[in-house]
Amino acid sequence: MKPSSAPQKSSRATVRNATLLNLLATPGLGSLLAGRRVAGTGQLVIFLAGFLLFCAWSFGNISHYYQLMFADVPAPEGTGITRTPWPGMVLCLVAWVWSLFTCISLSRASEQARRAPVEIFGAGARRLEEATIQSTLLALPRWQRNDAMISGTFAFKDFPAAMGFASAVAELAERAQHHPDVDIRSNKVTLALTTHDVGGLTEKDFALARACEELAKTRL
Secondary structure, X not given: OOOOOOOOHHHHHHHHXXXXXXXXXXXXXXXXXXXXXXXXXXXXXXXHHHHHHHHHHHHHHHHHHHHHHHOOOOOOOOOOOOOOOHHHHHHHHHHHHHHHHXXXXXXXXXXXXXXXXXXXXXXXXXXXXXXXXXXXXXXXOOEEEEOOEEEEEEEOOOHHHHHHHHHHHHXXXXXXXXXXXXXXXXXEEEEEXXXXXXXXXXXXXXXXXXXXXXXXXXXX
C-alpha cells in the first residue's frame, strides 16, 4: 500500500499566513499564530517598542513645526528637534529580521513534516540489532526503551494543544502507514512505537519518532 499523497494543507497554510503576517504586517503576530510563543512575544514586544519610539519622534517633529508656524517670534536658526528616528527604526528592523528567521525555521519544519511520511514508509522493516537500537536512542533523549517498544511523552501548555499534536501525529502516521499507540492525559501525549509484523523495533519506529519530534518543535 502506498502512502497518501494528499498535501498537509493546514501546515502549509499556517506557514504561509505566519510569513505574510510577520513580513508584511506586524512582526511577531505570525510567529504567535504558528505556535512559536516565546519568539513571537519577543518579536512583537521589540517591534511595538520601536514603533512607539518612531511615533514619539514623529509627534515631536510635528509639534515643533506647528510651533514654528504659529509662533509670533521666529525661532533662532539651528534650533529644532535633536532626537532621531534611528532607535525606533533599528528596533523595528531587528524584530522584522528575527521574524524572518522564524519564518525560515517554520518553512523547514513544514517541509520536513511533508517528506516524513515518504521517508517512514520507505524505511527498513527489518528488526534492528540491540546495539543499533541503543545507539539510535541516544539521539532521541525524550524516548525510552520498554522491551520491544519505545515511548516518548510530550507536554504542552493545555489540553487543546495536546489534542492538536495528537491529531497531527495521527495524520502523519496514516500517510506513512505506521501507527503508534497514543495516550492523552490532560496536557501530555505519550506515543508508543513498535513494528508488530516483526515483533520488535525497526527503522520505521525511529523514523516516526524523529518525525514526531519535528512536529512537536512547532507546538511546544
